[in-house]
Amino acid sequence: MHAYRSHSCADLTAANVGDTVRLSGWVHRVRDHGGILFIDLRDHYGMTQVLCDPDSPVFKDMEKVRSEWCICIDGTVKARDPELVNDKIPTGEIEVFVRGLEVLGAAAELPLMVFGDQEYPEETRLKYRYLDLRREKMQRNMALRSDVVAxxxxxxxxxxxxxxxxxxxxxxxxxxxxxxxxxxxxxxxxxxxxxxxxxxxxxxxxxxxxxxxxxxxxxxxxxxxxxxxxxxxxxxxxxxxxxxxxxxxxxxxxxxxxxxxxxxxxxxxxxxxxxxISYRDAALWYGSDKPDLRNPIKMQVVSEHFAGSGFAIFAKLLEQDGTEVRAIPAPKGGSRKFCDRMNKFAQQEGLPGMGYIFWREKTADSVAQEMGITVKEAQAKLKSGEVEGGMEAAGPLAKNIGPERTEAIRQQLDLGLGDAAFFLGGKPKAFEGVAGKARNVIGNELGLTDLNRFAFAxxxxxxxxxxxxxxxxxxxxxxxxxxxxxxxxxxxxxxxxxxxxxxxxxxxxxxxxxxxxxxxxxxxxxxxxxxxxxxxxxxxxxxxxxxxxxxxxxxxxxxxxxxxxxxxxxxxxxxxxxxxxLFPMNQKAEDLMMSAPSTPMSDQLMELGLRVIPQD
The missing domain is CATH 3.30.930.10 (Bira Bifunctional Protein; Domain 2)
Known part of the structure; x- marks a missing residue:
């Protein structure tokens, strides 16, 4: 038999029941069930459950084994009881009764656990990358990388x-x-x-x-x-x-x-x-030269609707050369709560804010305000049909530019009841980046982005x-x-x-x-x-x-x-x-595992004719 293994930890099936086998790998986890030790033994290929009870000649040695020890075991393949079969792994029908044990490499106390999906600080993961890479997700990622390159x-x-x-x-x-x-x-x-x-x-x-x-x-x-x-x-x-x-x-x-x-x-x-897509169109429509086309939203120029309007901020802005106002359509985004959240997003990105209009069912409050009557009277007029119901534009911008301009914007953007639009103005290069981010946030939050797609352009x-x-x-x-x-x-x-x-x-x-x-x-x-x-x-x-x-x-x-x-x-x-x-640097371009960059020895610098000038 081979010195370390007759099979990998993914090979054994019900067809191997009764075989004497040798496996090598790492102790993924240890479970003690009333004096019977169960160990999940892991290698690069998979996992096999091995067990040991007091009848085994190596039981006392197996009791000392801990997580991430590297071991080699000899044993006999047994069929699991039907109710204990694990359909999630290829070796789930069998287990190996251990009769021999060799510790190939004991492990010190672990700075991070390999078993499970626990999150650890990035600095810890990179310093002990060899342990981080043992995790199932990382093994899968690196195998994927190798397969993609091939x-x-x-x-x-x-x-x-x-x-x-x-x-x-x-x-x-x-x-x-x-x-x-x-x-x-x-x-x-x-x-x-x-x-x-x-x-x-x-x-x-x-x-x-x-x-x-x-x-x-x-x-x-x-x-x-x-x-x-x-x-x-x-x-x-x-x-x-x-x-x-x-x-x-x-x-x-x-x-x-x-x-x-x-x-x-x-x-x-x-x-x-x-x-x-041309570079200029990508900047206009998506605010980025690497757009996410899973999101169907396209931004548009709406400057003509704000030029000379009652919204002084945009009207005065458009009097300057090279400025424009762009709209980000937001289908299904027609609530004041969502609009306020997006306005706050723009402020967090360093802009004064982001104007918005949303379209909703006409309310008694707005009718009352428009006609100078009470809300109760407005409700009655809406109910009787004396005042026509339907859709209305809401938000500060709508009030400032009036119903005709608002309706023209809605038609240009092909929006309707329950929808919204957000507006940014100035020189495009100053706001395109934020507009592009806002477009992505809107698409994600409103469920418009198709996450089951790779979209290329x-x-x-x-x-x-x-x-x-x-x-x-x-x-x-x-x-x-x-x-x-x-x-x-x-x-x-x-x-x-x-x-x-x-x-x-x-x-x-x-x-x-x-x-x-x-x-x-x-x-x-x-x-x-x-x-x-x-x-x-x-x-x-x-x-x-x-x-x-x-x-x-x-x-x-x-x-x-x-x-x-x-x-x-x-x-x-x-x-x-x-x-x-496999072995990346951290955010400061440091290799914490290998301590790079490092300070060169004096004789190395002399040989190269170099001198390091200390930085203040």
């Missing part, structure tokens, strides 16, 4: 892509985030960098004639952490193709992503048709440039290496109207994929950077390797990168990336 690879090979590895130590390259710098011992005073992405290398592969490249690539960015972003490193499905247009990239990656979500999405609906037509309001300076708003739509001709016009062949894939409120058709022509690249104030010499200095290569017959090419961590996070129904990464 499936990605198969799907890419099926589309005749080959996987190539690009360097991990390279030159610093400003790509939108801070680099992790690596000092060079052989070249004192100079530094390598960990790549933010394989971007330049994969483009150089296209120049080299490889045509179709992919890689499950590690990327390194010194960023501030958040729930859907790692502060140090992450993995992406990176791909690049030659002789393609934007739609070719879409047609390549869509079956890969769709297949992954169908395979691992737990039966949830997966969109088969992916809408293409391509966000396209990103503007390449933006203008600083104070200085008037033109700079890049998005990826400077995207090919401008219209090529050189577009760059000779208004920079703020230039759109790039750049695209993101949004799913359920997250950006899953980002990519572009690349600017492969040096003359267009130099012109694009010149508009943003970067001279030819500076471009050659920063991106010399790629610019030089483009002078030797660069093909049209493009690609994208899909975030592996975010995809697995969505599939696992996790709220945080750290639940799908």
């Amino acid at each position: 499936s990605m690879r198969r799907r890419m090979w099926d589309q005749k892509f080959r996987e190539y590895q690009t360097p991990i130590i390279t030159a610093s390259s400003p790509e939108g985030a801070r680099d992790f710098l690596v000092p060079s011992r052989l070249h004192p005073g100079k530094f390598y960098a960990l790549p933010q992405a394989p971007q330049q290398f994969k483009q150089l592969l296209m120049v080299s004639g490889f045509d179709k490249y992919f890689q499950i690539a590690p990327c390194f960015r010194d960023e501030d952490p958040r729930a859907d972003r790692s502060p140090t490193d992450f993995y992406q499905l990176d791909l690049e193709m030659s002789f393609v247009e934007q739609q070719d990239v879409f047609d390549t990656i869509q079956p890969v992503i769709t297949g992954i979500f169908e395979e691992f999405g737990g039966g949830r609906n997966v969109d088969q048709t992916w809408e293409q 391509w966000i396209v037509d990103f503007p390449i440039y933006e203008q600083d309001e104070e200085t008037g300076k033109i700079d890049f708003e998005h990826n400077p290496f995207s090919m401008p739509q219209g090529g050189m001709d577009a760059l000779n016009g208004d920079p703020l109207e230039v759109l790039g062949y750049q695209y993101d894939l949004a799913c359920n409120g997250y950006e899953l994929v980002s990519g572009a058709i690349r600017n492969h022509k040096p003359e267009i690249m130099f012109k694009a950077f010149e508009i943003a104030g970067y001279g030819k010499e500076e471009v050659e200095k920063r991106f010399g390797g790629m610019v030089n290569a483009f002078q030797y017959g660069a093909p049209p090419h493009g690609g994208c990168a899909a975030g592996v961590d975010r995809i697995v996070m969505l599939l696992a129904d996790a709220d945080n990336l750290r639940d799908v990464i």
Whole structure:
């Protein structure tokens, strides 16, 4: 028999009754039922119940065993009594009577329990990550991640892509985030960098004639952490193709992503048709360039209904250039309680508030106020039909702008009895973020968001440039290496109207994929950077390797990168990336388990020609 196990803890069934077996694993929990010890023995594959009574030669040793001890047992497979069969596990029909025991590794007192679903502080979980990873949920998440990556690879090979590895130590390259710098011992005073992405290398592969490249690539960015972003490193499905247009990239990656979500999405609906939405429309309709389309709410511009109205705040605001008023429809949100709650939400997000109108059945109170009669008289008139009942608009805004404007808003938004609308005004960039969050909250609270769906959309037509309001300076708003739509001709016009062949894939409120058709022509690249104030010499200095290569017959090419961590996070129904990464950092970019970052030894610094300057 094998030194440690003849079977895994998920293998044994009723067909093994009477067999002598050897199992190894961890003690999941111990139960003492009147002198009979029951132990749930766990390994990576499953759970088997083992038992021991005073007739066993190792009973006294088994009494010493505690949770999370690693043990090896020999025993005989027995059938469970019919009333004790556990249908929830594959081994639920049997149990193993223990006749031999070897303690492979005793466990000290546990800082966190593996058994059960108890919540522990994140700092504890990360410091003792090896224990946290033993938990069933974490084992399941990490197995899911491994399976997703394997499936990605198969799907890419099926589309005749080959996987190539690009360097991990390279030159610093400003790509939108801070680099992790690596000092060079052989070249004192100079530094390598960990790549933010394989971007330049994969483009150089296209120049080299490889045509179709992919890689499950590690990327390194010194960023501030958040729930859907790692502060140090992450993995992406990176791909690049030659002789393609934007739609070719879409047609390549869509079956890969769709297949992954169908395979691992737990039966949830997966969109088969992916809408293409311009960046500007996404900002207008959803307040975000990564909209959650499970929520059907679309925001609209309603400025015309407030211009010159009795609501002075919006009326005066609209007299300023670049301002507008947008409405967030809220079907089924027509109660003052809900409206007040959303107004408070806006205040918590840093805005003065959020105006609202809701539509309700006409009340005796409102009739009495309108006609200058008592409520009792109003009730009588409504009952007799002398005053027509029906629907009325309520809320401070409705009173200020009057019934005609209110009705025009209702018709534009296609709302009715029991519905509401919320309003935000100003320069769009100042309130779009809050409007987008409010849209999500409204959709969730009113049950409008379809939680059993993965909803995808391509966000396209990103503007390449933006203008600083104070200085008037033109700079890049998005990826400077995207090919401008219209090529050189577009760059000779208004920079703020230039759109790039750049695209993101949004799913359920997250950006899953980002990519572009690349600017492969040096003359267009130099012109694009010149508009943003970067001279030819500076471009050659920063991106010399790629610019030089483009002078030797660069093909049209493009690609994208899909975030592996975010995809697995969505599939696992996790709220945080750290639940799908084996050994993540904490919110301060610290590895509590390995004590990183750490202070270097003096001789290490001397060898590198470095000195640490203490910070005040």
